[in-house]
Amino acid sequence: MNDHKRPHAKAIDVPVSDTVDSHEDILVGGDRSPNRRELRLLKELKFLARRAEGEMRPSSSAREKAKKLQLKVIDEARFLRNWAGNPLKTGAVAPSGQELSRLMAHFVEADRPGVIVELGPGTGAVTQALVERGVDEERLVLIEYSPDFCTLLRERFPKARILCGNAYALGEVMAELGNPPIASVISGLPLFTRPLPERQALLADAMRLMGPGAPFIQFSYALVPPVKRAMGYTISRTRWVLANLPPARVWLYRAVVSETASPATA
Ligand SMILES: C[S@@+](CC[C@H](N)C(=O)[O-])C[C@H]1O[C@@H](n2cnc3c(N)ncnc32)[C@H](O)[C@@H]1O
Numbered sequence: 001m002n003d004h005k006r007p008h009a010k011a012i013d014v015p016v017s018d019t020v021d022s023h024e025d026i027l028v029g030g031d032r033s034p035n036r037r038e039l040r041l042l043k044e045l046k047f048l049a050r051r052a053e054g055e056m057r058p059s060s061s062a063r064e065k066a067k068k069l070q071l072k073v074i075d076e077a078r079f080l081r082n083w084a085g086n087p088l089k090t091g092a093v094a095p096s097g098q099e100l101s102r103l104m105a106h107f108v109e110a111d112r113p114g115v116i117v118e119l120g121p122g123t124g125a126v127t128q129a130l131v132e133r134g135v136d137e138e139r140l141v142l143i144e145y146s147p148d149f150c151t152l153l154r155e156r157f158p159k160a161r162i163l164c165g166n167a168y169a170l171g172e173v174m175a176e177l178g179n180p181p182i183a184s185v186i187s188g189l190p191l192f193t194r195p196l197p198e199r200q201a202l203l204a205d206a207m208r209l210m211g212p213g214a215p216f217i218q219f220s221y222a223l224v225p226p227v228k229r230a231m232g233y234t235i236s237r238t239r240w241v242l243a244n245l246p247p248a249r250v251w252l253y254r255a256v257v258s259e260t261a262s263p264a265t266a
Contacts, residue, residue: 075123082146091190095125100244104186105129107217114181117141119167120189122149124156143167171205182210186217191226199227207233207255216253221246
């Protein structure tokens with residue numbers, strides 16, 4: 001059959017740069033050089049083979065997702081181990097989920113001058129949400145009790161100040177840092193595992209160090225606020241984050257200047 005009588009094969013888009021490098025590259029029998037049609041067919045085959053290979057390889061976003069999932073599983077195992085070793089201090093069997101972490105980070109007021117203090121950052125779920133929200137890592141002061149978590153936080157947030165110690169000694173810790181202004185305090189501490197006077201003292205310290213209006217952001221799994229309404233500050237709360245395990249919500253405390261300021265909504 002003459003070439004011009006044959007039905008045309010469906011044209012496929014072969015990039016101009018995708019040329020066959022040499023005749024040895026091509027599986028054509030005999031000692032003759034391949035003709036133009038054979039060359040074109042081989043180019044198409046080569047192109048299709050490369051494309052199929054590319055399609056079978058996971059895309060970079062799939063690889064990224066798989067990596068994130070792997071890290072999540074490792075963090076959960078780490079958390080569980082810490083919880084088994086010290087349930088009251090760890091206060092949860094798993095790190096906060098992304099929705100809760102983002103909700104917490106949303107309330108940080110980065111426009112205020114000063115550092116952002118995170119109490120009980122654990123494996124850094126909320127810290128990561130802060131960084132993703134655009135908070136400069138260098139502004140972060142992370143106070144964590146568990147040495148394991150401190151090591152991990154140093155690897156993950158090398159520019160943040162990571163203090164391995166007791167967050168309830170906030171006043172002393174900040175004094176050691178030279179009492180820098182504080183824009184917001186964000187806390188994942190399991191407050192209910194400590195006596196009420198200790199919780200109250202921590203909140204009072206944070207309010208005094210931050211000044212009026214700045215938020216103390218706390219999440220909790222409980223129905224009631226970790227520190228109840230009192231003179232000197234307002235309390236508000238968010239909806240429940242049901243996707244979190246266990247479901248949680250965020251409590252916001254703010255110091256007020258005068259006692260006539262808006263009442264708490266809790
Ligand atoms: C419920 S976990 C929250 C961890 C993390 N913020 C999150 O949301 O995934 C509580 C964290 O507070 C830490 N913690 C408990 N008591 C502490 C204390 N007195 N000082 C500093 N960190 C403490 C625990 O080690 C743990 O990392």
